[in-house]
Amino acid sequence: LVADLAAAAAPPTDTTLGNGFLDTFRTAGEEARRALVAERFAALAAAVLRTGADRIDPATGLGELGLDSLLAMELRARIHAELGVALPxxxxxxxxxxxxxxxxxHDGLTALASAEDPAGAADAVPLHSDERQYPLTQNQKALWFLKHLNPDGYAYNIGGAVEVNVALEPDLMFEAVRRLIARHPALRTNFLLEDGQAVQRVSEDARTDLALFDVRGEDWDSIHATIVEEYRKPYDLAHDPLIRFRLFQRGPDRWIIMKAVHHIVS
Known part of the structure; x- marks a missing residue:
């Protein structure tokens, strides 16, 4: 979604400009390279912000000039289309x-310039050997970004609730959920920033978000409101378990089972 929005926001780009820039960058000295990149970045940022390049202050963030989420996606798309480097x-x-x-x-262009095949290097997939931490997929990047635009939102909480009439042992149900989480790394994953990049990190510990509610004697409207409240609780993608499990006891053999999970790990 984010990539689609960014692509739609960016105007058609003359790809020969990016190739020519990289050729010039490759043959320039280090000081000249930094000056070239600073000038080109200022020009691209100014074009997106509809202002003059002289207003792009190296010591100030672009938000001071009105950069919002949509403009940021447009700027990222322009930089990537023209220069082959993706800024988060x-x-x-x-x-x-x-x-x-x-x-x-500059660092991204240096990596491209040092590659024997710059065009191929731009599309290369990096290898990751750390089994506890991975880059995000494109869909996860979109969900992560949308979550940070609206931290208290619940649009991407998914799951449901079902009522069952059966003898049920809460401790056994909760233990089954713990084993499920321990078995599946995606359910032990959190999403955080590291060196300016969003990454997904798998925890060795099967942390859980389990709760039992005794709602015997309560009317349905009250029970329903509690279920909705638990379902809609926002997730902190960096710290919370991203799956939650609730049991609501309505009678001796009457239960409501609720499960909710953030879509980023589903």
Whole structure:
């Protein structure tokens, strides 16, 4: 979704400009490279912000000039289309000074320039050997970004509730959920920033969010309101277990089972 929005926001780009820039960058000295990148970044940012390049202050974040989420996606798309380097949207929106953003762009271009096949390097898939931490998929990046736009939202909480009339042992149900979480790494995953990049990190511990509610004697409207409240609780993607399980006891053999999970791990 984020990539689609960014692509739609960005105007058609002359790809020969990016190729020519990289050729110039490759043959320039280090000081000249940094000056080239700073100038080009300022020009691209100014075009997106509909202002002059002289207003892009290296010591100030682009938010001071009105950069919002949609403009950040447009700027990211323009930079990637023209220069082949992707700057994280979160870095553009986080108040990072323009000079530091240009420095990241310089580092990305340096990696491209040093590759034997620059075009192939831009599309290369990095290898990751750490089994506890991974980059986000494109869909996860979109969900992560949308969550940070609306931290208290619940649009991507998914799950449901079902009422059963059966003898049920809460401790056994909760133990089954713990074993399920221990078995599936996705259910032990959190999403956080590291070096300006969103990553997913798998915990070795099967942390759980389990609760038992005794609602015997309560009317349905009250029970329903409690279920909805538990279902809609926002997730902190960096710290919370991203699956929650609830049992509501309505009678001796009458239960409501509720499960909710954030879509980013579903």
């Amino acid at each position: 949207v979160v870095a553009l929106l986080s108040g990072t000074p323009a000079g530091e953003l240009a420095g990241r762009l």
